[in-house]
Amino acid sequence: MTIHDSALTITDLRKSYSGVPAVRGVDLNIEPGEFVTLLGPSGCGKTTLLRCVAGLERIDHGRIALGDRVLSDARTGQLIRPARRNVGMVFQNYALWPHMTVEQNVMYPLRMRGADRRTARTTARTTLDLVELSRFAARPVGNLSGGQQQRVALARAVVAHPDLMLFDEPLSNLDASLRESMRQYVIDAHRAAGCLSVYVTHDQSEALSLSDRIAVMFDGTVRQTGTPNEVYRRPADQRVARFLGFDNFLEGTVVTVDGDRAEVQLTGPVRLVATPTAPIVAGDAVQVGVRSNHFEIIPDDDAPADSNEWSGVVRRVRNAQSVVDLDVHCAGATLTVRVLDVARGDATVSRAEGDAIRVRVAPEFAVVLPSAEQSTADVPVTAGVERGA
Ligand SMILES: Nc1ncnc2c1ncn2[C@@H]1O[C@H](COP(=O)(O)OP(=O)(O)O)[C@@H](O)[C@H]1O
Ligand SMILES: [Mg+2]
Known part of the structure; x- marks a missing residue:
């Protein structure tokens, strides 16, 4: 046909x-x-x-x-x-x-x-x-x-x-x-x-x-x-990212851009090498999105890195069937970190409230998105009422 x-x-x-x-x-x-x-x-x-x-x-x-x-x-x-x-x-x-x-x-x-x-x-x-x-x-x-x-x-x-x-x-x-x-x-x-x-x-x-x-x-x-x-x-904006499971959004400012990597200074001491999803330049206010399951928990005896790493304290532990979600307070941010391999009972994984913890994210799992104000600026305000589906 x-x-x-x-x-x-x-x-x-x-x-x-x-x-x-x-x-x-x-x-x-x-x-x-x-x-x-x-x-x-x-x-x-x-x-x-x-x-x-x-x-x-x-x-x-x-x-x-x-x-x-x-x-x-x-x-x-x-x-x-x-x-x-x-x-x-x-x-x-x-x-x-x-x-x-x-x-x-x-x-x-x-x-x-x-x-x-x-x-x-x-x-x-x-x-x-x-x-x-x-x-x-x-x-x-x-x-x-x-x-x-x-x-x-x-x-x-x-x-x-x-x-x-x-x-x-x-x-x-x-x-x-x-x-x-x-x-x-x-x-x-x-x-x-x-x-x-x-x-x-x-x-x-x-x-x-x-x-x-x-x-x-x-x-x-x-x-x-x-x-x-x-x-x-590579979600195009924060709303798409959120809908596709990104659950950490960190405010920051672009420091340098080099091809498909950008360095972002977060509000706090952490510098993050991340992946832009749209054109950006140094000085732009951005949000960096990370899925909670893409954080890695670092063993205590690992040497500290220059970027992409946080030291913090576990503030809350939420147990689900096969995963544990941790709220981790770091300087200037609260991260939600998902521990996937719970069954393994990994001794290096701190997951009690009050524990000190270090977490890291790989640059390809941290995406640079337009800041919330920019990404909603071009969305018309929804007129009328939503009637549900
Ligand atoms: N027959 C209809 N009469 C009036 N409003 C409608 C009708 N069908 C859909 N809508 C409205 O249009 C919008 C989109 O609906 P819909 O296409 O069903 O969305 P979705 O399938 O994504 O849930 C909603 O606000 C809904 O309430
Ligand atoms: Mg429908």
């Missing part, structure tokens, strides 16, 4: 509900065959953006095209109906036909396109193989578990060779243990469809493990796009 060589182009897309903006100017290009995730907190506009692509919403501004084919254009008023977009969709709540069998659900899109019953049945069976449910073909779909029902929904979405696949939090209703094993079915469905996919989630680990590329959304805008590795290691 030649249409699978088409990229999805979203240009300056805007959509409001009763005057309250939900999507406020999104540009996004998705390549043929690519799996792109919209990642962001509840209410940031992910579903709205997806519904615009599906043709379920009329857009206020901008344009959506698949290759040369214009799907929505606010200027001309063009709106290709959802049924004519040839989209495979998977929703959080499965949205199956409850009175039909597994097989009838999967046959449905084929029958709608005029396939005869026998052909539709054969194709449905093959597609059910993909999600390992052929043996349940004749069961009423309501008798299946949630995970199995979602696998039926995946099969139904790919069975008619869609031109694009749209997923809206398909795993969010499932138990945590099941969610991870379901990821493989999502990938398999995407590959079987052979088209591009847009996947919506608020779960960073899902986004990181599934995607070719991630678009991080806040307040109806895309704040950063990049590969999982780029987004995870």
Whole structure:
């Protein structure tokens, strides 16, 4: 199918509900065959953006095209109906036909396109193989578990060779243990469809493990796009960083910049060699972000280093199942330090309140972000009330 060589182009897309903006100017290009995730907190506009692509919403501004084919254009008023977009969709709540069998659900899109019953049945069976449910073909779909029902929904979405696949939090209703094993079915469905996919989630680990590329959304805008590795290691600003698990932010001033390393003087005596995520120059006020699990606890007898090292006192110990979080007070800062290898009972790891402790972070795990004032300056204040998702 030649249409699978088409990229999805979203240009300056805007959509409001009763005057309250939900999507406020999104540009996004998705390549043929690519799996792109919209990642962001509840209410940031992910579903709205997806519904615009599906043709379920009329857009206020901008344009959506698949290759040369214009799907929505606010200027001309063009709106290709959802049924004519040839989209495979998977929703959080499965949205199956409850009175039909597994097989009838999967046959449905084929029958709608005029396939005869026998052909539709054969194709449905093959597609059910993909999600390992052929043996349940004749069961009423309501008798299946949630995970199995979602696998039926995946099969139904790919069975008619869609031109694009749209997923809206398909795993969010499932138990945590099941969610991870379901990821493989999502990938398999995407590959079987052979088209591009847009996947919506608020779960960073899902986004990181599934995607070719991630678009991080806040307040109806895309704040950063990049590969999982780029987004995870080089968040564009503090908000993205926080959403992706950075939990230490230290104020400082840039002293020197040299390629992909910058030296930052923190408020306090510590100098830090860190990695810039955006252009910076000496003198800039910045924030340095570090994930609590990226601190290393240094044995007491190690020689002190020139940079990237703090001496402090453990002020609070928070025990979780397999990790311990320490609040460490150092000159000018409180660090949250996560001790991962608790089971090992490492004797060099101080973790009682009042203990002296030394911690270190490698330059590649300390990212230099624009200071909080700068990074929020270009974000419009959210108008109206958030209604939840
Ligand atoms: N049908 C609707 N009517 C009015 N407001 C809506 C509607 N759908 C979504 N919104 C609002 O638009 C914003 C974005 O919602 P949504 O796209 O569902 O976000 P997400 O999927 O990221 O949680 C939210 O403030 C939400 O309350
Ligand atoms: Mg949503």
